[in-house]
Structures are given as structure tokens and as C-alpha cells.
Amino acid sequence: MSWSGGARRPVRTAAALLAASVALLFCAASPGVAAQSPGQRIADALRTSPVYVDPSLSSAVDPGQRQQLVDRIRHSGLPIRVALVPLVEGDSWGGDARQLAEVIHDRMGGGPSIVITLGEFSPSIAAHEWPADTHHAQQAAAAVFHQPDMSGAGLPKRLARAIDIIEAGNGDKVYEQATAGLRAPAPKADAPSSPLVRLLTLAIGPVLLLAAAGLLLRRRSRMRDLSTPFALPRSVFAAARRADESQLRDRAGEQVVRLGTEARAAQGDPAAIERALDAYAAAGTVLDRARGIPDLAGVFALIAEG
Structure with missing residues (x-):
């Protein structure tokens, strides 16, 4: 009996050490999770779905409209990502749409990409492309602002129109027509x-x-x-x-x-x-x-x- 009890003590000690190690690892990992940057969080969400909508904008783009945009992007076959995030002075990207897009592009590993964001002023949208002008994405998003039938259109319709123009690859011509x-x-x-x-x-x-x-x-x-x-x-x-x-x-x-x-x-x-x-x-x-x-x-x- 004494030998059996002595044998169990090392087992219990090992189990205790294992539990403590797991707890220590969890505690060490927690600060990293808590300190995840907003840009990294958005990039991680965009790896799951090509459309990210900040909770504060959920009323502007409902789940059904978001899914329609997702389907449109996947049908295009292009590396388009939509990141709808409010831009205000003092936020993580200084209220700058370009900086937001660059952070997302960097966190997602770079490479060919098109990131559509809100524009610098309402109700515009902006597109940022790497390499630049491959699909004339910037002009495509700018053209939507000037198209008469988009006057008063909601955000989902504006985004859908921009995606269609980007897919067609003629954003420069559409912009010229819209601003003629x-x-x-x-x-x-x-x-x-x-x-x-x-x-x-x-x-x-x-x-x-x-x-x-x-x-x-x-x-x-x-x-x-x-x-x-x-x-x-x-x-x-x-x-x-x-x-x-x-x-x-x-x-x-x-x-x-x-x-x-x-x-x-x-x-x-x-x-x-x-x-x-x-x-x-x-x-x-x-x-x-x-x-x-x-x-x-x-x-x-x-x-x-x-």
C-alpha cells in the first residue's frame, strides 16, 4: 500500500505541472489576443468573407445585401475586398481611407488586391488597387459618384455598381462618360x-x-x-x-x-x-x-x- 501511494504521488505531481503549464500558456496568449489591432481583426474577417461591415454600419448594409455583394465578388473572380468602416479623425488610420486600405492589404499578405472602402466624404466610396490601374478600380468607384442614376442610391447599390465596373475593367472610360x-x-x-x-x-x-x-x-x-x-x-x-x-x-x-x-x-x-x-x-x-x-x-x- 505504501508503495502504491508513493507511486501515485509522482503521477499527481506530473498532472499538476501539466495543468499549470497549460494555464501559463493560456495566460501568456491572452494578452496577444486582447491586443489584436483593428486592422488585423478586419483582415482576419476578410479571409472568411470578402465583405466586412463594421457593426455601426449594419443598418446601412443588412445581411441579405451583404450576401449579394459577396456573391457578386465571387462571381467576378477578382481579389476584391470590401471593408466598410467609419472613417473619423483620431481612429486607427487617421480617418484616411487610403491608410485603412494599405493596412488591410499589408495584413492580408500583399499581392494583387482591390480594397473598396467608404470615401472621404459621404456618400462616396473609394477603391484602392495593387498593382495600380490593373482594373481601373479607382476610377470605377469615382465614376459611381457622378452617375445620375446613382444619385440618392444606398450604399449596397453603389458598391454593386462599382464591383460591376471593376469586373468589366473599363473604369477609366466609365469615369470619362460620367464626368463628361x-x-x-x-x-x-x-x-x-x-x-x-x-x-x-x-x-x-x-x-x-x-x-x-x-x-x-x-x-x-x-x-x-x-x-x-x-x-x-x-x-x-x-x-x-x-x-x-x-x-x-x-x-x-x-x-x-x-x-x-x-x-x-x-x-x-x-x-x-x-x-x-x-x-x-x-x-x-x-x-x-x-x-x-x-x-x-x-x-x-x-x-x-x-
Whole structure:
């Protein structure tokens, strides 16, 4: 009996040591699990499903709509991932959609990839692609913002449209078509305006354009945060001298498109980039509704605000 009891003691000791080792390993692993970064958590979720929806956005994309997006992506056969995460100042990626996409791309091991996120301003979406322009994903997402039938559309419809354009691989052409109206000349009036109205328009229009140029020069320092400054002053003064509505509209359209393109590709202060994107959206809306030189002057002023 004494030998049997003595034999059981080493067994119990070994079992106790094993249990303690398991507990120690569990405790050592727990901090790592708790400290998992938001980017890693999103990347892990995207390995299971190509669409990640932050709980705070669940009302914008319900489970059924999410599954439809998943099916669309899998049907495309492309490495598309959708990460719907609110972008706010002070979050893990500084409110920057590009930084969020780069973190996800890195955590998922790099390689060919397309990451669709929310845009820098509502209700836009943005696409980020590696290698760049392989499927013209960036232009595809930008085109959705300008398409008339997408005005007022919910987030799932916008995402579905972007995925379809990316799959087609013609995002650059679709973007050009969607923004063609920004460069279209103003329709000719059915009846000629009175000489007095025309005289006032020709007198006031250049003044407003010169004021917009002055505003741009005062705020030029803001644009240093973007990748390249906009060469607006010379074009604004030249346009003011000619005071030709058709030419002004063409020039305004070119500058609006350029502002949007350069702001999206810019690196620097997120707040400055957000201002430029907000100005781009507002300028495009004003240009679409512009009916004369004073309205077009407002477009230039909004671009200067960017």
C-alpha cells in the first residue's frame, strides 16, 4: 500500500505541472489576443468573407445585401475586398481611407488586391488597387459618384455598381462618360437676353472671377498639403479677360475634374485633403446647375476653397 501511494504521488505531481503549464500558456496568449489591432481583426474577417461591415454600419448594409455583394465578388473572380468602416479623425488610420486600405492589404499578405472602402466624404466610396490601374478600380468607384442614376442610391447599390465596373475593367472610360457633363458647354438660350442683362453679366462676371482668383491666392498655403498645387490663377485671369461663357464652362469643368483627381491621389494632411474633396463635390454640383458667368465664377471660388 505504501508503495502504491508513493507511486501515485509522482503521477499527481506530473498532472499538476501539466495543468499549470497549460494555464501559463493560456495566460501568456491572452494578452496577444486582447491586443489584436483593428486592422488585423478586419483582415482576419476578410479571409472568411470578402465583405466586412463594421457593426455601426449594419443598418446601412443588412445581411441579405451583404450576401449579394459577396456573391457578386465571387462571381467576378477578382481579389476584391470590401471593408466598410467609419472613417473619423483620431481612429486607427487617421480617418484616411487610403491608410485603412494599405493596412488591410499589408495584413492580408500583399499581392494583387482591390480594397473598396467608404470615401472621404459621404456618400462616396473609394477603391484602392495593387498593382495600380490593373482594373481601373479607382476610377470605377469615382465614376459611381457622378452617375445620375446613382444619385440618392444606398450604399449596397453603389458598391454593386462599382464591383460591376471593376469586373468589366473599363473604369477609366466609365469615369470619362460620367464626368463628361462637367465639360459640356452651356445650352444656348431660346431667346436672346436684353442688352442690359448681358452688359451686367459681362461686367460682373470678370469681377467675380478675379475675386475667386484672389481667394485662391490667399488660401494657396492650404494646397501645400496636396501632392501638387493647382495652376488656377493664370487661367482664371485669362478667362476673366475673355468673359466667354462657353470657354469659362469648359475651363471650369477641366479644373473640377483635375481637383477631384489630384485630391484623391494626394498625400499629406487628411484635413486638407478632405477640404479639397468637399470643394470638388460642391463645385461639380454648382457646375451642373450653372446658367451663366456668375454661377461659373462660383465654381472657381469653390475650387479655390479646396
